Amino acid sequence: MIDSILKAFKSIVKKPALLIPPIVIPTLLVALIFLFIEPLANLLVEVLFLENVPESPLFALPIHFLAMYPIEILSVVLLVFVFSVIWAATAFFYSKVANDLSAGGGSIGEALRATKEAFGKIVALIVFFYVIGFFSAILLWLFMLLPATIGFILSMLFAVLLFYVFVKLSFTIPAMAIDNLGVKEALAKSWVFTKKKFLSVIIFLFVVSVLSTFILRIEEAIETLFSDEIITSILFLIFWLFATVFSNLAVAFYYLKKQFGK
Numbered sequence: 370m371i372d373s374i375l376k377a378f379k380s381i382v383k384k385p386a387l388l389i390p391p392i393v394i395p396t397l398l399v400a401l402i403f404l405f406i407e408p409l410a411n412l413l414v415e416v417l418f419l420e421n422v423p424e425s426p427l428f429a430l431p432i433h434f435l436a437m438y439p440i441e442i443l444s445v446v447l448l449v450f451v452f453s454v455i456w457a458a459t460a461f462f463y464s465k466v467a468n469d470l471s472a473g474g475g476s477i478g479e480a481l482r483a484t485k486e487a488f489g490k491i492v493a494l495i496v497f498f499y500v501i502g503f504f505s506a507i508l509l510w511l512f513m514l515l516p517a518t519i520g521f522i523l524s525m526l527f528a529v530l531l532f533y534v535f536v537k538l539s540f541t542i543p544a545m546a547i548d549n550l551g552v553k554e555a556l557a558k559s560w561v562f563t564k565k566k567f568l569s570v571i572i573f574l575f576v577v578s579v580l581s582t583f584i585l586r587i588e589e590a591i592e593t594l595f596s597d598e599i600i601t602s603i604l605f606l607i608f609w610l611f612a613t614v615f616s617n618l619a620v621a622f623y624y625l626k627k628q629f630g631k
Contacts, residue, residue: 377618464546467621543624581612
């Protein structure tokens with residue numbers, strides 16, 4: 370675990386060019402946010418500030434919201450979907466880079482081409498997770514129809530199940546990229562990969578998450594030394610890129626270490 374984390378840090382330090390590809394992510398996100406800014410703003414104002422929230426039982430609220438804000442909700446769903454595809458493509462790209470680095474290479478161009486070729490599989494994977502999310506939301510909504518105590522207990526148990534599935538499938542993208550697998554095969558590979566190391570995987574993902582958050586906290590501390598918005602924006606972008614690249618490389622290196630001993 371420690372080897373994978375250190376290897377991720379060293380890779381970025383030795384090859385700062387790895388920070389360049391993710392620049393497209395904030396650019397795309399800003400464009401998407403501006404595209405959906407009006408429906409998103411309307412939905413946030415209406416919901417977060419409890420304006421025009423229908424007076425109805427809790428279990429009926431989802432249906433009422435769908436009827437009242439169809440365009441806004443569709444915009445949010447599309448925005449999250451596109452963001453998810455971008456995130457998955459980024460993870461795929463850095464899994465390819467990690468595999469190349471472990472083999473003594475590390476061509477960004479090759480990784481980009483491989484990501485482009487696998488884009489259809491990446492979209493299919495996100496659609497699969499969307500389907501899981503859709504049916505999970507329906508199931509949670511059905512729990513709301515039950516008596517409060519029973520519904521709460523079932524919701525908590527289901528949340529634990531979802532967490533378990535998330536951990537089991539957390540290496541699907543590295544498996545897809547490194548082993549050149551299809552969606553179905555990569556899902557199965559990730560499930561088997563975490564079989565005998567479930568607890569260590571949880572600890573590893575937690576440590577990577579904490580370190581990524583710590584990197585961003587460093588940026589916040591440095592940001593207080595400057596008043597210029599341009600400088601603070603540049604600082605945020607640099608540290609955000611570093612945290613993004615680090616977390617993706619660390620996960621890929623962990624998979625390579627445990628699966629192939631690289």
